[in-house]
Amino acid sequence: MRHTCSKGLAALALLVLLGLAPPARGAEFDFSRYNQELGLRFGLGFSHSHHVRLYSLLPRWGIFLVRPNHTLGLSFVVEGIVSLADALNTGFELGITPMVKLSYRLSPGVVAFLEGGGGLITESFDSKAVAHSFNFTPQAGGGLDFALTSRLALTLAYRFRHASNAGIYRENRAFNCSFGHLGLSYYF
Numbered sequence: 001m002r003h004t005c006s007k008g009l010a011a012l013a014l015l016v017l018l019g020l021a022p023p024a025r026g027a028e029f030d031f032s033r034y035n036q037e038l039g040l041r042f043g044l045g046f047s048h049s050h051h052v053r054l055y056s057l058l059p060r061w062g063i064f065l066v067r068p069n070h071t072l073g074l075s076f077v078v079e080g081i082v083s084l085a086d087a088l089n090t091g092f093e094l095g096i097t098p099m100v101k102l103s104y105r106l107s108p109g110v111v112a113f114l115e116g117g118g119g120l121i122t123e124s125f126d127s128k129a130v131a132h133s134f135n136f137t138p139q140a141g142g143g144l145d146f147a148l149t150s151r152l153a154l155t156l157a158y159r160f161r162h163a164s165n166a167g168i169y170r171e172n173r174a175f176n177c178s179f180g181h182l183g184l185s186y187y188f
Helices: 002-020
Strands: 036-047 053-066 073-086 090-107 110-124 134-147 152-163 175-187
Touching: 036 073, 036 152, 053 090, 053 175, 073 110, 090 134, 110 152, 134 175
Parallel strands: none
Antiparallel strands: 036 053, 036 175, 053 073, 073 090, 090 110, 110 134, 134 152, 152 175
């Protein structure tokens, strides 16, 4: 447990240091021109108490409700998930999650964010972690967007996800995972 916590703190410290670093080649975000974002993330997830590893693609679309120019930004985001699951046998996950994203511009080329929501997922792999193939997925996390150009950003993020059937069935095991995300976001 102590080893896992120290790894998490080291990763968080690295993200903070990267967030304070100046943007490469003078790239900066100009949110006054953008209303939406499109993104694709790759996620690597590990279950907390079961031997399950998830390799996920997360396509996403978001719309700014408040742009993060010189204030706290607010977005509505819809994210899909397509995962390969490495468990007792290989399987998959498919799902969708509506989320709220809070953004804050740390510098002209770096935006920090927190995001969370709840979605639906179908899981088709053999593991004691998953009692049913239909589950709800409340989740939350945060990360950083680094400007590569004025419209394109490299995203580094962490996400915690809980999956269970919310008591619909008698058997209701919790399937908790931590995910590391790496991706690209395009603002338009």
